[in-house]
Amino acid sequence: MTRIITAGLDGSPESRAAVEWAAREALLRRLPLKIVNVREPGPAEGTGGIPREAAEGIRLRHPGVEVVTDQFTANPAEALTEAADAAELMALGSHGLGTVGGFLLGSVSLAVIARAERPVVLVRAGEQAADEHRPDPSGVPSAGAPFRPVVLGLDTGAPDDTLLEFAFDTAACRDTALRVVHGWNEPHGSVHPVQGDAGAHASHARGQATVLTELLRPWRQKFPDVQVIEASRCGSAARVLVGAARDAALVVVGRRVRTGPLGARIGHVTHAVLHHVEAPVAVVPHT
Secondary structure (H helix, E strand, O other), X not given: OOOOEEEEOOOOHHHHHHHHHHHHHHHHHOOOEEEEEEEOOOOOOOOOOHHHHHHHHHHHHOOOOOEEEEEEEOOHHHHHHHHHHOOOEEEEEEOOOOOHHHHHOOOHHHHHHHHOOOOEEEXXXXXXXXXXXXXXXXXXXXXXXXXXXXXXXXXXXXXXXXXXXXXXXXHHHHOOOEEEEEEEOOOOOOOOHHHOOHHHHHHHHHXXXXXXXXXXXXXXXXXXXXXXXXXXXEOOHHHHHHHHOOOOOEEEEEEEOOEEOOEEOOOXXXXXXHHHOOOOEEEEEEO
């Protein structure tokens, strides 16, 4: 696999935002950028110049990035999945999730993340470089200020090295903190603290926090320059992660590689994050 950042472009505002995000990521990682335009079979008037014009704009705005383009006719979901599997990561535009039915009806971006074997980052229309950064001293978001934290949603019951490596490396590239979020539920049959079981709740909370700390210990040693913020919270994983990601530069979630009766799919936590979080979301497939 050639190390390259790839972005899918169809001319929509969200895909153009994805290309811009990918260019910034390519600069951070010191990798080339490939802009891919896939046309469905049939008439496609006026689309021939899209990738070329986008590449010219990227070269002007990001002179340190090597840019190449590729354009062909094929099934977009299949072709972009193949392009994603050949890249370090793929950036695609996202309208936001909508409903599960919307996904099953064929959203290209969601079809790609459900099948790709490499990380896919979904970017909303309007995403700008300043959005990933903290406000400057005057209170205005600025690309010249430090990055906001990278936020990782982690299941401590099934941690995966691929997911953790991606999150830590992404935070290191940005010289920013990594906030690791774990949501947990009360033990089965326990009573809510307000009903007199506060001691058991506190004990369970300490146990969950300790598991997270121990799991992250070797990763802190591997990435000593990355500030790690641990967030172990009572509540559903989706709700806790969405709440912790409101100031994120990037949100990282995992997708277990498996198929069900309806074919490849993404989990409910990823669905919730894509629906509610404004920041770019990286979906990392793992076993």
